[in-house]
Amino acid sequence: MIAVSDRLEHVHSDIRGPLYEEALRMEAGGTNVLKLNTGNPGRFGFKLPNSVRQALALHIDEAVPYCDVRGMADARNVICTYHIGRGLQGIMPGDVFICNGVSEAASMIMDALIGTGDEVLLPSPCYSLWSNNTYLSGGKAVFYRCDPNNNWNPDIDDIKSKVTPRTKALLVINPNNPTGAVYSHETLVEIADIARKNKLVLLADEIYDRLVMDGLRHESLGAIAPDVPCVTFNGLSKSHIICGFRCGWMVFSGPKGELDEVRNGVMKLASMRLCGNALTQLVIPAALVDSESTREMLVPGGRLFEQRKATCEGLDKIDGASYIQNKAAFYLFPALDKNKFDFENAEDFALKFLHESHVLVIPGNGFDWNEDLRFRIVMLPEPAVLSKAMDDLKYFLSKHRR
Numbered sequence: 001m002i003a004v005s006d007r008l009e010h011v012h013s014d015i016r017g018p019l020y021e022e023a024l025r026m027e028a029g030g031t032n033v034l035k036l037n038t039g040n041p042g043r044f045g046f047k048l049p050n051s052v053r054q055a056l057a058l059h060i061d062e063a064v065p066y067c068d069v070r071g072m073a074d075a076r077n078v079i080c081t082y083h084i085g086r087g088l089q090g091i092m093p094g095d096v097f098i099c100n101g102v103s104e105a106a107s108m109i110m111d112a113l114i115g116t117g118d119e120v121l122l123p124s125p126c127y128s129l130w131s132n133n134t135y136l137s138g139g140k141a142v143f144y145r146c147d148p149n150n151n152w153n154p155d156i157d158d159i160k161s162k163v164t165p166r167t168k169a170l171l172v173i174n175p176n177n178p179t180g181a182v183y184s185h186e187t188l189v190e191i192a193d194i195a196r197k198n199k200l201v202l203l204a205d206e207i208y209d210r211l212v213m214d215g216l217r218h219e220s221l222g223a224i225a226p227d228v229p230c231v232t233f234n235g236l237s238k239s240h241i242i243c244g245f246r247c248g249w250m251v252f253s254g255p256k257g258e259l260d261e262v263r264n265g266v267m268k269l270a271s272m273r274l275c276g277n278a279l280t281q282l283v284i285p286a287a288l289v290d291s292e293s294t295r296e297m298l299v300p301g302g303r304l305f306e307q308r309k310a311t312c313e314g315l316d317k318i319d320g321a322s323y324i325q326n327k328a329a330f331y332l333f334p335a336l337d338k339n340k341f342d343f344e345n346a347e348d349f350a351l352k353f354l355h356e357s358h359v360l361v362i363p364g365n366g367f368d369w370n371e372d373l374r375f376r377i378v379m380l381p382e383p384a385v386l387s388k389a390m391d392d393l394k395y396f397l398s399k400h401r402r
C-alpha cells in the first residue's frame with residue numbers, strides 16, 4: 001500500500017466524514033436520512049436570488065477568458081467598496097483577492113503566511129477548514145476556548161495564556177460556525193489588543209456577516225483594529241445561496257506595507273491556479289447591492305428566523321438538552337447532560353441517533369470541541385421538518401436515559 005502524505009495526519013473533515021459516509025450507506029440501502037450536516041442552503045430549497053440569476057445571464061460572455069489572477073476588476077471594486085462600508089480603512093481594490101470560495105482563500109493565506117512550526121491561535125469549537133489548513137501549511141494549531149457561559153464569546157484570558165514567541169496569527173470566526181454567535185464589541189477590542197501587543201496577524205472569517213438576526217449589528221474586526229495587519233474573509237455562498245458557485249475573497253488591511261510579502265506570496269499562489277472561477281465573479285457586483293434577498297430570510301416569517309424558532313421550541317421540550325440561541329447564520333451547538341444519558345461521548349450519541357432515528361448531526365469533536373457532549377444542528381430544512389427532527393430527538397433520548 002502506498003502511504004499517504006504525513007501532512008494529512010491531523011486533517012479531519014467530519015462534516016463530510018465517516019458519519020456522513022454511514023448516512024450515504026444507509027440511503028443506498030433504502031433508508032431516508034435527514035442530513036443536518038452541511039450549511040448548504042441550496043440543498044434545502046432556498047432559491048437563487050434573481051439579482052444573481054440576471055447578472056449571470058447578462059454577463060456570461062465576459063467569463064469566457066481567464067481573468068486577472070486576483071479577480072475581475074469590477075468585482076474587486078465592489079468588494080472594496082463593501083468593506084469600506086463595513087469600516088475597513090485605507091483599502092484599495094488591489095488589496096482584494098477573489099478566490100474559489102473562502103475555502104480556497106483560507107488555503108492560500110495559510111500557505112503564504114504560516115511556516116513550519118508557526119503557531120496559529122484557532123477557536124474551539126472551530127470550523128475545521130482553518131485547523132486543516134494550519135496542519136497542511138506545517139503550522140501548529142493552538143486552540144483557544146470560546147465560552148458557552150458568555151454567549152460563546154472567546155475567552156480572552158485563555159487566548160492571552162496561549163500566545164508564545166512562535167504565535168503568528170490569531171483567527172476569529174465571527175459570526176461563528178458552529179455556535180452562531182456574534183461577538184461583543186468589548187471582545188473584539190480585546191482581541192485586537194492582544195494582536196497589537198504580540199504582533200500577530202488577525203485572520204477574520206466573516207462569511208456570515210450578512211446573516212445576523214434580532215436587530216444585532218456585526219462589527220468587522222479589521223475596522224476595530226485599523227493599526228493591526230488583518231486579512232478579512234467573506235463570500236456569497238451562504239448569503240446568496242451559491243455554495244456551488246465557489247465565490248469568496250480575502251481583503252488585506254492594516255498598516256501599509258506590513259503584509260506586502262505575504263500578499264506577494266498569495267499572488268504567487270493565485271497565479272499558480274491561473275484565475276478563480278470567472279462565472280461566479282460576474283454576480284458579485286449585483287449580489288453585494290442586493291441585501292434584500294438576504295434580509296428577508298432573517299426576519300419573522302423568513303425561513304432562517306422560523307427554522308431557528310422551530311428548532312429551539314423543539315429543544316425546549318427536552319429535559320437534559322440546553323443551547324445558546326444563535327444570533328446569526330443557521331447553526332446551533334446544543335449540549336446534552338452527560339449524567340442523564342447513556343452515551344460514551346458525542347460521537348457515540350451522533351452514531352446512535354443516525355442509526356436509530358435516521359438524522360445526521362455532527363458531534364462536537366468534529367469542531368475540535370471536547371469539553372462536553374455537544375453536536376451541531378444545521379437549521380436549513382423547513383420549520384415542520386426541523387420540528388419533527390426535534391421530536392425524533394426527544395423520543396430517541398427517552399430511550400437513552402440513565
Ligand SMILES: Cc1ncc(COP(=O)(O)O)c(C=O)c1O
Nearest residue numbers: 039101102103127177235237248
Ligand atoms: C466559517 C466558514 N468559513 C468558510 C466557509 C467556506 O465557505 P466557502 O463556500 O466560501 O468556501 C464556511 C462554510 O461553511 C464556513 O462556515
